[in-house]
Amino acid sequence: MSESMNEPSLPLAASPVQHTPLRWRTTSLVGRILLQRGLQALVVAALVGTLSFLMMRMLPGDTAFRVAAARYGFDMVSAAAAEAVRAELGLALPWTDALLRWWHHLLQFDLGLSSVTGAPVIDEIVHQLGHTLRLAVAALAVSCAIAVPLGFAAGLRAGGALDRGTLVASVLLRAMPPFVLGIVLVTVLAIEWNLMPAGGHHVHGALLMPALTLGLGLAATSMRVARNAMASVAEAPYFAFARVKGLTDGQALLRHGVRNAAIPLVAYLGVQLVYLVEGVVVIETLFAWPGIGHALVHAIFGRDVPMIQGTALVMGLMFVALNTLVDLACAWIDPRVRLARGRR
Amino acid sequence: MNRRFFQFDRHGLGLALLLLIALFALAGPWLAGRAPFEQDLYGVLQAPGLHEPLGTDHLGRSMLARLADATRLSLGLALISVLTAAIPGTLLGLLAAWRGGWTARLIGTVADSVLALPGLLLVLLLSAFAPGAFWPLYVGLSLVLWVEYFRVTQATASVVFASGHVEAARLLGFGPGYVLWRHVLPELLPLLATLMSFGASAAVLALAAMGFVGLGAQPPAAELGLMMTELLPYAAEAPWIIASPIVVLTLATLALVLLSDAMQRRHA
Numbered sequence: 001m002s003e004s005m006n007e008p009s010l011p012l013a014a015s016p017v018q019h020t021p022l023r024w025r026t027t028s029l030v031g032r033i034l035l036q037r038g039l040q041a042l043v044v045a046a047l048v049g050t051l052s053f054l055m056m057r058m059l060p061g062d063t064a065f066r067v068a069a070a071r072y073g074f075d076m077v078s079a080a081a082a083e084a085v086r087a088e089l090g091l092a093l094p095w096t097d098a099l100l101r102w103w104h105h106l107l108q109f110d111l112g113l114s115s116v117t118g119a120p121v122i123d124e125i126v127h128q129l130g131h132t133l134r135l136a137v138a139a140l141a142v143s144c145a146i147a148v149p150l151g152f153a154a155g156l157r158a159g160g161a162l163d164r165g166t167l168v169a170s171v172l173l174r175a176m177p178p179f180v181l182g183i184v185l186v187t188v189l190a191i192e193w194n195l196m197p198a199g200g201h202h203v204h205g206a207l208l209m210p211a212l213t214l215g216l217g218l219a220a221t222s223m224r225v226a227r228n229a230m231a232s233v234a235e236a237p238y239f240a241f242a243r244v245k246g247l248t249d250g251q252a253l254l255r256h257g258v259r260n261a262a263i264p265l266v267a268y269l270g271v272q273l274v275y276l277v278e279g280v281v282v283i284e285t286l287f288a289w290p291g292i293g294h295a296l297v298h299a300i301f302g303r304d305v306p307m308i309q310g311t312a313l314v315m316g317l318m319f320v321a322l323n324t325l326v327d328l329a330c331a332w333i334d335p336r337v338r339l340a341r342g343r344r
Numbered sequence: 345m346n347r348r349f350f351q352f353d354r355h356g357l358g359l360a361l362l363l364l365i366a367l368f369a370l371a372g373p374w375l376a377g378r379a380p381f382e383q384d385l386y387g388v389l390q391a392p393g394l395h396e397p398l399g400t401d402h403l404g405r406s407m408l409a410r411l412a413d414a415t416r417l418s419l420g421l422a423l424i425s426v427l428t429a430a431i432p433g434t435l436l437g438l439l440a441a442w443r444g445g446w447t448a449r450l451i452g453t454v455a456d457s458v459l460a461l462p463g464l465l466l467v468l469l470l471s472a473f474a475p476g477a478f479w480p481l482y483v484g485l486s487l488v489l490w491v492e493y494f495r496v497t498q499a500t501a502s503v504v505f506a507s508g509h510v511e512a513a514r515l516l517g518f519g520p521g522y523v524l525w526r527h528v529l530p531e532l533l534p535l536l537a538t539l540m541s542f543g544a545s546a547a548v549l550a551l552a553a554m555g556f557v558g559l560g561a562q563p564p565a566a567e568l569g570l571m572m573t574e575l576l577p578y579a580a581e582a583p584w585i586i587a588s589p590i591v592v593l594t595l596a597t598l599a600l601v602l603l604s605d606a607m608q609r610r611h612a
Binding site (some may be wrong): 047051052054071124171175176177180183184187193226273274281285286300301303305307308312316319 | 357457461462463464468469470471472473481495508549553556557558559569572576579582583587590593594595597598601602605
C-alpha cells in the first residue's frame with residue numbers, strides 16, 4: 001500500500017488539460033467520501049439493529065417479564081405490568097411487524113430504556129462516549145509521539161542501528177495483544193515501580209496507563225509504516241533534488257519529506273482504527289475505565305439488549321466517523337488524491 | 345545476500361517456534377502427569393520447581409497441564425477458523441473472478457458490509473446470544489476473516505483468467521479444472537498461506553481477548569486470556585505464574601506474525 005501511495009507525481013505533469021476547476025472537483029470528492037461512509041453507517045445500523053432484534057426475540061425466558069422485572073423491580077412485577085411492556089415493545093406482534101417497528105425506532109434514534117437501570121440508553125451512552133473519546137484521542141497522541149519521530153529517524157538511515165532496533169521492538173510489540181501489554185505495564189509500572197495508578201478514573205493521572213497501553217500497541221505498526229514512507233522519500237529523486245538545489249537537511253525534510261511521508265501514515269490510520277476500537281473494549285475492561293466498551297461488555301453480561309444495541313451501534317458509528325475523518329485528511333494532505341479521483 | 349539470509353531466518357524462526365508450541369501443547373499433559381482441573385489447596389502459588397516445572401496457580405492446579413490444555417484449545421480454534429474462512433472465501437473469490445459482473449458485485453457488497461463493523465465487535469454481539477459458548481467465536485471469526493481470502497483470490501484470479509496463457513490453454517481445449525489447478529493455484533497458494541498465518545494469529549488473539557473480558561471460555565476451563573484474568577490479582581505476590589500464559593500467548597502470536605511477515609516479503 002505504501003508503495004502505491006508514494007509514487008512521485010510525475011504522470012500528473014503530462015496529464016491532459018484539466019477543464020473542471022479544482023474547487024469543484026474537491027467538493028465532489030468530499031461528497032463521494034461522505035456518501036460512501038454514509039452508506040457504511042447505514043449498514044452498521046442495519047446489522048446491529050437486526051442482531052439486537054434477534055437477541056430480544058431469541059434469549060431464553062419471557063422477554064416481557066424480564067424487561068418488566070428490570071424496570072419495576074422483581075417484587076413489583078405482575079402479569080398486567082408484563083402485558084403493558086409486551087404491548088409497548090410490540091412483543092406480541094408477528095416478527096415482520098415487530099422488525100419494522102424496531103427499525104422505525106432505531107432510525108429515529110430512539111434507543112429505548114436500559115433494561116437493567118431503567119435509564120434512557122442515550123443518556124448513559126453520551127456520558128460513556130466522552131470517556132472513550134478522551135481515551136482514544138490520548139492513545140492516538142501517544143502513538144504519534146512515539147511512532148513519528150522514531151519511524152522517520154529510522155527511515156532516514158535505513159538499515160542502521162536504529163532501524164534494526166525499532167524493527168525488533170515493533171515485531172515484539174505486535175505479538176502482544178493490547179490486554180497483555182496492559183498487564184505487563186501494570187505489573188511493571190504500577191505495582192513494581194509504583195509510578196502510576198493502575199486503574200479507575202477518578203484518580204489523578206488515571207488516563208496515563210490505558211492511553212500508554214493502547215498507544216504503544218498502535219505505535220508498533222505505524223512506526224514501521226512511518227519508517228517505510230520516509231525511506232522511500234529519502235530515495236526519491238525529488239528529495240535528492242531538494243538537497244542539490246541547496247536546501248539544508250532540515251528544510252528539505254520539512255518541505256519535501258514530512259508531507260510526502262505523512263500520506264501513507266495517515267492512510268494507515270484507517271487500518272489501525274480496527275485495532276483502536278477493539279482495543280478500547282478490552283483496555284477499558286482491564287483498567288475499569290467507564291467508557292463505552294466497558295459498558296458493552298457489562299450489557300452482554302446483564303443481557304441488557306437495548307444497552308447492547310446502543311453501545312454497539314455507537315461504537316460502530318464511531319468507527320465509521322473516524323474512518324471518514326481519515327479519508328478527508330488523506331484528500332486534504334495529498335492533492336493527487338483530489339485530482340486523480342476528480343478526473344475519473 | 346545478507347538481506348535474503350535475514351528473511352529466511354525469520355521464516356525458519358517462525359516455523360520452529362510454531363512447531364515447538366504445538367509440541368508443547370501435545371506433550372504437556374503427559375509431562376505434567378496431573379489433570380488441568382485437579383486442585384491442591386495446600387500448595388497454591390508455588391514457584392516453579394522440580395516437582396511442578398511451571399509452578400501452581402491460586403487453586404494449586406498444575407500450570408504446566410493448564411497451559412498445555414489452553415495452548416491446544418487456542419491452536420485448535422485457530423486451525424478451525426482458518427479453514428472455515430479460507431475455503432468459502434477462496435471458492436467465492438474464484439466464482440466472482442470466473443463469472444464477474446453481478447455475481448462479483450453482489451459478493452463484494454456482502455463482503456463490504458461485513459467489514460463495516462470491527463471484527464471483535466461482531467464476535468461480541470454474537471456472543472450475547474450464548475455467553476460462554478464457542479460457536480459465536482467460530483462464526484464471528486469466519487464471517488470476518490473470509491473477506492480477505494475472497495478479495496485476494498478475486499484480484500489474483502481475475503488477472504490470471506484474463507491472461508494470454510489461460511486463453512491459450514482454453515483454446516487448446518483444457519477445462520476449468522485444469523486451468524484452476526495449473527494456472528491459478530500456483531499463483532494463489534503463497535498469498536493464501538500468508539493470509540492463513542495472519543488469520544490464525546487473529547483467531548488466537550480474539551479467543552484470548554474474549555476469555556479475558558469474561559465472555560469466552562468459562563472458569564474451570566483452561567484458556568490463555570481467562571487464565572490471565574484469574575491470575576491478575578496475584579501478579580504482585582507471584583509474578584512468575586501470570587508470566588507463563590503471557591509468554592505462551594506472545595510466543596504463539598510472534599511465531600505467526602514472523603511467518604506471515606516473511607512470506608509476504610518473499611512474494612511481494
